[in-house]
Amino acid sequence: MKEIHVDLSLNQPIIEQINKVINGESNATYNEHILTFDNEIGKGVIRNIIFDWGISLLDYDVHFNEKIKLVFEIAQSNPIEFLFVSEGNLLYTSEHTGKNQNLVKLQRYQNTILSNLPNSNNTFIFPSGEDIKLNVIKIIGDQYSNKSNNYIDTLQKSLKSILSGKSEFLPYKHLGNFNLKLADIIETLNAEANYGIVRSMNIEGQLNLILALQILEHKSYETKLSLPNSISKTDLNKTKAVTKYICENLHDSFTVKDLADMHAFSPKKMQTGFKLLYGKSVNEYIRTKKLELARELIESTEFSISEIVYQIGYKSRSYFSKIFYDNYNILPADYKELVRSKSSISEEG
Template sequence: MHEIVIANHNIDSSLDQLHEFFGGTLEEKWGERILVFNNQYGQGTIKSISFDWGVSLVDYDVNFTEELKLVHQTGDETPVEFIFISEGNLKYKEGDDDEALLLERYQNIIIAPRTKSRKTFVFPKWVNVKVNFIQILKKQYLRKKNNNLSYLNDLLSSVFKEETLNLPYMHLGNFNLEIENHVKEMRTQETKGIIKTLGIEGRLNIILAMQLLEHHKFENRETLPSSLTTSDIKKIHELSGFIVDNISEPLTIAKLSKEVGLSAKKLQTGFKMLYSKTVNEYIKLLKLEIARDYLKKTDLTVSEIVYLVGIRSRSYFSKIFSEHYGILPTEYRARIKRKTKS
């Protein structure tokens, strides 16, 4: 495991220290600092940019060859950090004795450590991790006109006011793909100069607003229509087993929604989140995988297999099998038999 200890002065200093460890190239364009590396530590891009009133953004798109422990030594002021993971996962802990917590993909995460402590993020090895950190320095943000922090709930408001009784603070909230859409838009800005900078700042504020709204709903035991709870995720995992057991039956969105007790929108959001596919795309792929196994391991006819996986016709099955695997079902079975005999 590699370990980097960062003296947490500001994001520019932090990126300089990462550059010193990883090497690579560090350049600045329109206020955004960009570190790119590809060496024995892995490969990736780390970007940072600061705005007024203590707001900054650090964005990681990395893949490490060894597990990496990134330790930040906090100073007299610590930021509130809004974290969103688009790919992969992280572990996090504060101090040396606490157990590391898993931070999951698409989850709404807010942390605020104690001053003069150690916060540790652990990146897994050989996993592509895309994560952004929106950091707000509390004292600076409190001086902002119309900051409206009084509208936050009492606990989060006290965190911004640095009432140490409620520190460290951690919120592991619901899962939301709409936030991911805005994160993706922010990452893929192709404009230049002031347009790019304003675009990043605008998206950052939208993401921050969405994370605060998610937090508000979570604390009030409400759920946004576009959000999924841990319980919802568990239901969708269990639904995948139901689909396998009933693969020969007509599996409509309405039927599956009723089975799992979630709305059609939440069902689709959950499948996109967990499998990067719509419900129908997931079912279609599963039918093809099960059919391929039947062709490989049984003597069932193609027509019998088509019936068992619930596909409407043999010709349609041959078409989609060929499109996905690049070979017709009959040719696939013949190839398997030739390999078995040789």
């Protein structure tokens, strides 16, 4: 595992410190510093943008060929970090007073807020062979508190304390709900293609919106309320239970309401869970799994198409033929003939 150390007390850009190990191409324009690389270590882009009042953005769109341990050595003015993973998963651990803390999995779409004690380390472990997109908004409390209309007093007690420079809640770790809206906004942020002042203003505006949503989610989580497009870990586990039930009962026919009632689940929350996990609605997921089973049955059994339609819980052969064609660009009967002809050629050979 390759290690990269970034000393936040040094008067040296973060990107330059990372690039000592990455050996990519580093470019700086105005307040934005970008590292691009495509070599034996991996491929990707790491970007750092510095704004006023101690706010900065550090984001990663990377694919490493080996595990990378990225260690941030925190100075006296430790930041509070608002993190969001929109692709993949990675690990985090904090280190303070010489003690390593347990590794925490930073999961895709989960709202995460971290802050450590001064003179400590924040360590991120990027897996090998996976695409990772991580968005980190950092706020240095003693700089942000100098901003007029900073509204620190309106925050939840924990965040207010951290930004005010107190240590009663440190080290702090908030692993909140999973939110699709944040993913959409961050995707827009990463796609920003303008230059100069327009680019800077657009990114800062999107950054403020992301930060506002993450703070709002934090407040909702602590007060046990639920935001639109947001789902708790408990409900995400329910989604996985529904998924398991679907896959084990593909021969049955059931509606979204049936599944929700069986698992004591809100249909709306269940739909959000499926969008988060699979990028599909519940019905789209069911249809995909039934078609996969149908294709497998065509390839490995002598069932007729009508028997296969029955096996996957459909009543209409014409409907099945339509969705099979829409998905695989071939009619099931033609696919069955194709499989048979290939098998016959193989046996003759």
